[in-house]
Amino acid sequence: MDQDQLRIDLECITQSRDLPQGESLRSVLARLDACAQIPNLPARLEHYLSQRSYAKALVWLDHPDSPHHP
Numbered sequence: 001m002d003q004d005q006l007r008i009d010l011e012c013i014t015q016s017r018d019l020p021q022g023e024s025l026r027s028v029l030a031r032l033d034a035c036a037q038i039p040n041l042p043a044r045l046e047h048y049l050s051q052r053s054y055a056k057a058l059v060w061l062d063h064p065d066s067p068h069h070p
Helices: 004-015 025-036 043-050 054-063
Strands: none
Touching: 004 025, 004 054, 025 043, 043 054
């Protein structure tokens, strides 16, 4: 998993970063969906990505030990 690309994709999808030129939301979502299928992904990150809780996934990247808030 490329954490830099994951962060960029999450920032784009949560609108905290503009989509790069030539990029589409469809391609960003496809990468995020593929990332959710990666074996041995941390359980909470897999949960957030598979549920499309992208803001929570972005917070998790910065603070993986923080408690889960529904």
